[in-house]
Amino acid sequence: MNRLAILGASGHGKVVADAAALCGWEHIDFFDDGLPERKVCGVWSIVGDSAQLLAAVDTYDGVIVAIGNNAIRRAKQQQLVQAGAVMATIIHPAAVVSKHAHLGAGSVVFATAVINPFCEIGDGAILNTGCSVDHDCSLGAFVHVSPGARLAGQVQVGDESWVGIGASVRQLTCIGARVTVGAGAVVVSAVANDLTVVGVPARAIGK
Ligand SMILES: CC(C)(COP(=O)(O)OP(=O)(O)OC[C@H]1O[C@@H](n2cnc3c(N)ncnc32)[C@H](O)[C@@H]1OP(=O)(O)O)[C@@H](O)C(=O)NCCC(=O)NCCS
Incomplete structure (x- = not known):
């Protein structure tokens, strides 16, 4: 057993x-x-x-x-x-993870999440229920993509960042390390390390 x-x-x-x-x-x-x-x-x-x-x-x-x-x-x-x-590494049977995506050790992918080809995802990620991470995204170590959050293609997310529930990130956007993206935010431009951003379009509210 x-x-x-x-x-x-x-x-x-x-x-x-x-x-x-x-x-x-x-x-x-x-x-x-x-x-x-x-x-x-x-x-x-x-x-x-x-x-x-x-x-x-x-x-x-x-x-x-x-x-x-x-x-x-x-x-x-x-x-x-x-x-x-x-x-x-735990991948719910109802998640879709491309065979051309790479997931680090200790990561979890929950039901109905979609991880598209050529994504590189670091150790200890949480890819939560129903999130989507599109082609060629690069996520650092210990990132959390919350339920229903969506990352368009070629987005980069630094170590230990948290993308809140239902947030969206425009393609090619770079999000730094230890960033918090608030629930429902729409990120359309780069976010520096350690910031919290909220709203549509997302604006910093502090560190
Ligand atoms: C962004 C966040 C971390 C801020 O939390 P916080 O530091 O406790 O902030 P507060 O609740 O004190 O709010 C501070 C201000 O930002 C605003 N705000 C907070 N979160 C916001 C959001 N997601 N969108 C828009 N505005 C937001 C508040 O209305 C408040 O505005 P005010 O000062 O004008 O009253 C939090 O609200 C959030 O969105 N967390 C994500 C939750 C989530 O995804 N959970 C899923 C877990 S699996």
Whole structure:
């Protein structure tokens, strides 16, 4: 029986577990620092905290970090890899990922997301429900593209950036690192590192 460990017993974690079960993971355990108060996440058991997972990575065939915060997800994945974890990549069976796209380790792609050819996507990405990432996009490590967000062709997104729910990004646009694109925004020009942008067209509201 193949065994998957998920770090982060969140709502997002439940969606990761559900997709993982659909794509063939037979035994799924959660780990979360909310122990001992919390013992279950949906129908799955929380069997330990993050320190216990670090000590037990070699007993799992795959490990994935289900933490929405991009910087925290990156730090946790790095610790796990250093401890010898094999990072899983979970692609929901109802997602469409081109065989000519590349996805980094520890990434998840949820139902009805479409990742078109020649996309390069870094480690630990969250490509959320119904998002689309069009041809030749380049996404850094630990990026999150929220539900229903759309990236047109040849968009670049830097490490740890978050594209909010329902946002759209015009083709060829460069979005820097650690950027937040607000829900529903339409990004039509480059966004510098560390900014938060909102609205149509998207404008910066701060760092
Ligand atoms: C952009 C965002 C991160 C800002 O959050 P915040 O820092 O808490 O900002 P606030 O809610 O205090 O809003 C600050 C101002 O920006 C405006 N604003 C916030 N988000 C906005 C958005 N998406 N579009 C337009 N305006 C927005 C607010 O109306 C407010 O304006 P005001 O100062 O005139 O009242 C957040 O609103 C957002 O859009 N998050 C994305 C959520 C998402 O995608 N969730 C999916 C998870 S899977």
